[in-house]
Amino acid sequence: TQLLEQSPQFLSIQEGENLTVYCNSSSVFSSLQWYRQEPGEGPVLLVTVVTGGEVKKLKRLTFQFGDARKDSSLHITAAQPGDTGLYLCAGAAWGAGSYQLTFGKGTKLSVIP
Amino acid sequence: DAGVIQSPRHEVTEMGQEVTLRCKPISGHNSLFWYRQTMMRGLELLIYFNNNVPIDDSGMPEDRFSAKMPNASFSTLKIQPSEPRDSAVYFCASSRINLAGWETQYFGPGTRLLVL
Numbered sequence: 001t002q003l004l005e006q007s008p009q010f011l012s013i014q015e016g017e018n019l020t021v022y023c024n025s026s027s028v029f030s031s032l033q034w035y036r037q038e039p040g041e042g043p044v045l046l047v048t049v050v051t052g053g054e055v056k057k058l059k060r061l062t063f064q065f066g067d068a069r070k071d072s073s074l075h076i077t078a079a080q081p082g083d084t085g086l087y088l089c090a091g092a093a094w095g096a097g098s099y100q101l102t103f104g105k106g107t108k109l110s111v112i113p
Numbered sequence: 114d115a116g117v118i119q120s121p122r123h124e125v126t127e128m129g130q131e132v133t134l135r136c137k138p139i140s141g142h143n144s145l146f147w148y149r150q151t152m153m154r155g156l157e158l159l160i161y162f163n164n165n166v167p168i169d170d171s172g173m174p175e176d177r178f179s180a181k182m183p184n185a186s187f188s189t190l191k192i193q194p195s196e197p198r199d200s201a202v203y204f205c206a207s208s209r210i211n212l213a214g215w216e217t218q219y220f221g222p223g224t225r226l227l228v229l
Contacts, residue, residue: 042117042204042220043156088156095161095169099208099216101146105155 003027004091006104013079014112021074021107023089030092032065032072033101037086048092079111115139117221119205125227131193134224137186138207146218147180147190148204156204162188195228202226 005024013019023032031050035043047056049065049072056063060083062075072089086108090101118137126132138145146161160170162182170180177196182188192199202225206218 040222042206042223044220045217048217100158100161100169101218102158103156 004089004102004104006087006089006107008107009105010108010110012110012112015081016078019076019079019109021076021087021089021109022071023073023104024071025091026070027091028069029102030069030094030099032069033090033092034063034072034074035088035090035103037088037106043086043088076109079109081111081113084109084111117205117207117219119203119221119224121224122222123225123227125229126195127229128196129194130228131191132195132199132226132228134190134192134203134205134226136188136190136205136221138188138205139219140186142207142209142219143185144208144216144218145182145188146206146208147188148206148220150202150204150223151200159190192226195226197228200226200228 007022031048033048034046036046037043047058047063049063052067052069054065060077064073086106088103088106090103092099092101120135144163147159148156149159150156159172160180161168165182178192180190202223204220204223206220208216208218210216
């Protein structure tokens with residue numbers, strides 16, 4: 001069974017601060033995805049990282065895939081209240097006919113104005 | 114594009130009753146996934162279909178759970194009989210392989226189930 005450990009589980013910071021969320025596994029994944037989920041809604045894909053060592057930027061969000069493709073991090077610069085939500089990482093592995101995702105339990109982020 | 118549609122959005126039932134959750138995937142998507150989300154266990158894959166065929170149901174908790182996909186535009190997840198420990202948010206997601214060989218799963222809004 002492939003497991004993804006996310007840390008921290010909860011994070012409460014002031015507007016303008018920086019933060020990093022970590023996603024670690026002992027397994028190698030074909031790709032790793034980051035999702036954001038708001039209350040009462042389903043997760044929405046933010047980014048997919050595929051290559052070991054890959055770094056992707058989405059405005060104030062920076063995503064990195066570890067060299068060994070087992071871990072990833074999400075860094076948010078100058079957090080805004082609109083960044084509040086549950087951040088989920090998911091490792092993708094090819095199954096029969098489709099990619100299966102294994103999700104971490106998530107990091108619940110609260111950005112206080 | 115209407116996105117993935119799930120119904121009902123909320124369901125409250127009593128232990129022992131049958132519960133049926135419904136999902137309409139995005140048109141043109143050939144894979145459909147059912148997930149369950151709880152605080153304790155996070156988001157777990159229950160079963161997924163490819164071209165309407167169940168591929169992997171190893172995540173289905175027990176025989177009380179069953180899922181069907183009679184056609185490309187409709188799927189159901191049934192729990193019979195329901196138990197309080199089944200209380201969770203159930204998500205349906207659909208996807209298709211893109212030209213780059215990868216895919217994005219699009220999630221519905223979920224069904225919040227409470228079994229009393």
